[in-house]
Amino acid sequence: MKIFNTLTGQKEGFRPLGDEVRMYVCGVTPYSECHIGHAMSYIIFDVARRYLEFRGHKVRYIQNFTDIDDKIIDRAATAGVPPQELAERQIAQYFSCMDALNIRRADAYPRATEEIPKIIEVIQGLIDKGHAYRTEDGSVYFRVKSDPDYGKLSHQDLDALQSGARVEVDAEKEHPLDFALWKAAKPGEPAWDSPWSKGRPGWHIECSAMSLKYLGEQIDIHGGGQDLIFPHHENEIAQSESFTGKEPFVRYWMHNGLLRLGEVKMSKSLGVLVTVHEVLERYTSDAVRLFILSSHYRSPLSFSDEGLEAAERGLERLQQAAGGGRNEDAGGKPPTIDVDAVRQAFIGAMDDDFNTAQAIGTLFDLAREINRARSEGVDVKPAQALLRDLAGVLGLTLAEREISLDAQPFIDLLVQVRTELRKEKQWKLADQVRSGLEELDIILEDTPKGTVWRKGRKQD
């Protein structure tokens, strides 16, 4: 399989360093509700992980929480709560969002405030090797000039980066692009003891330290949004490679495209629909995943009601093919769908830098074949199992909406009555039953094996 590596700018054959794939994805700063941009990024890396496992790899997946930073301190002060309380609350909220989106949990979620000893060890190591220096106030900065290939991830040299970033000259720093590894605390801020001052870690050093502690000196995949390439990931490389003396710190740098909100024609309702919570009130998590995965992960994605509604309709087709006709026995004729060929087509798409859009195309082709075969009385069970299996690699549950257990026998009864009415050519009454059920979002389908019903997807 091939993965596009931001560092080299090309697709490269994937071979993990050891017997398990070591994967690190930058986590959130828990100061506000998770929004749909988070959903996009974490769904993409969730699928990368699921697919690697599907291909037989063992994956160790680590994601951090930046549970102390300026935004948390500001928000907590506004809300009148301690910063840690705010972070704790938002972390709980983060997990509930990600669980609802069927994003599998990481193997560990290290938090900045709980990894201070490791962070101090790495900073001290960088100072000892001449890669970092302490300033008068007790802060510590990374010395970008000490790293000859600084800028290699964003493919720019120091001068270009400096003019691009428009960094302010700071008398304390040797070079404008030098960045804080340790920030001396201002009065009233949360602070930890260190050899340099009471203070807290900078953002970038956290990921280097955690990656080192939880995954080792060199890892296979590091992921994040394209907005993290510079300065965050550039700085992670500088810190990690300067500290360990080993290159590369990361074999494959994966970056997802960014979400576009607001710039395209967007319905009024969607204009305010930004948080995951709000999106999930109106759309199923399967539909959100299908919508996001229908574009290539490196492309920007424009969020729209139309796109999500189309995803709901597409999902319905997949669900129907995978599970529809559950009241019906398998057809008598032997299976005709070449499941191996479908599986290979899916793998071919995903092996090409996780081309989920094309992979989803193979699922729809399969769904069409299932429907055709079923109408011809062919056994579609193996094909349905494959469809559910491959959908699962994309994290799609294909779960049908919950039907109240109490309602089920009554629906069955009405379906039976309608069948009897049809036998007696009471078409008008039979149609009345069908349309009545349809209004209640119960869809009937007449098949050669009899009438089956399913719950529709009407939003109510």
Ligand SMILES: [Zn+2]
């Ligand atoms: Zn990071």
